[in-house]
Amino acid sequence: MVENLEDIHKTTTIISTQVNFSVPKQRWLGIYSMKYPQLEFRILSLLSITEERGNCLLHIKGNKIVSFYKEFSKEHDPKNYQLILQDKGEILMNIIFDRPWVIWSIVEPQVIIMYPIKIQNGKITIELIAPIRKVEEIFRKPIWEKLNIKFNVARKYCAKDPSLNEHQKFILDKAIEFGLYDIPRQETMTDTVKKLEEQYNYKISVSALSENLRRISKKLAECYVNCRDTEEVKLDTITKKYKK
Structure with a gap:
């Protein structure tokens, strides 16, 4: 059941x-x-x-x-x-x-x-x-x-939403905004931590920020891999019914 x-x-x-x-x-x-x-x-x-x-x-x-x-x-x-x-x-x-x-x-x-x-x-x-x-x-x-x-x-x-929580969404948005994903990187993790506290009163350590970014990247990567080659499904019982 x-x-x-x-x-x-x-x-x-x-x-x-x-x-x-x-x-x-x-x-x-x-x-x-x-x-x-x-x-x-x-x-x-x-x-x-x-x-x-x-x-x-x-x-x-x-x-x-x-x-x-x-x-x-x-x-x-x-x-x-x-x-x-x-x-x-x-x-x-x-x-x-x-x-x-x-x-x-x-x-x-x-x-x-x-x-x-x-x-x-x-x-x-x-x-x-x-x-x-x-x-x-x-x-x-x-x-x-x-x-x-x-x-x-x-x-x-395949659900394309990687199911990030609000905390992770905020970190991801600000990491992109502050250039952490740019190549080359626009600023250091330490700079980002300072900006988060000064501009948003959001306190997080450098190690916690790094760990969160790895968790976020893992979720995004798993979502991409799972949805990349979504298997086609045949609707034989229906398509045969309407085939002329």
């Missing part, structure tokens, strides 16, 4: 993959993105209000943005959208929409959506991080069969 997150990572393959598919033509995003192919629609967030309604924060940029907004505002009830920002070549809107479609089947536990979700010329691109079994479970559903779905390379997920 899986009892904690560490066990989950030991027993489950987590992958990151990019999925491309067609926006259903009857949906408003499909209609507008096809009519205005020069515009890029970027969904910055999706939130559930009820099972039948959702909220979308949408950023749109490109040529003919004025024409798009005039048409959109005429065809939609002002109660269901809010213009947050309008600038040259871009707008930002909050939109309430009914009957969430296929994207909603992805917004569920164990699936992380990497925003923004990009839509242009009737095509949508979503980057996901999830257990491989969950990805296969989602995309076996009949709703996807007519949407020209395509998977880009799927890889075992």
Whole structure:
């Protein structure tokens, strides 16, 4: 039985993959993105209000943005959208929409959506991080069969954050700022220790600073090595299903 997150990572393959598919033509995003192919629609967030309604924060940029907004505002009830920002070549809107479609089947536990979700010329691109079994479970559903779905390379997920604590982040930032990583080095460890105390009231010995920098460098190096050659993962059960 899986009892904690560490066990989950030991027993489950987590992958990151990019999925491309067609926006259903009857949906408003499909209609507008096809009519205005020069515009890029970027969904910055999706939130559930009820099972039948959702909220979308949408950023749109490109040529003919004025024409798009005039048409959109005429065809939609002002109660269901809010213009947050309008600038040259871009707008930002909050939109309430009914009957969430296929994207909603992805917004569920164990699936992380990497925003923004990009839509242009009737095509949508979503980057996901999830257990491989969950990805296969989602995309076996009949709703996807007519949407020209395509998977880009799927890889075992590798967290690029080396998990430095706040103390280590501060030391790293100041070590770079003060030139400790420059070649040749701009100042000595002793100089850096003095600056840290004088400018930030941060007291640390030369030996402790040196030890911390070695620990930080080790974490950064391990993170790089672990993520350098991330293994590709084949989604055979899905790709065969949609292969023509």
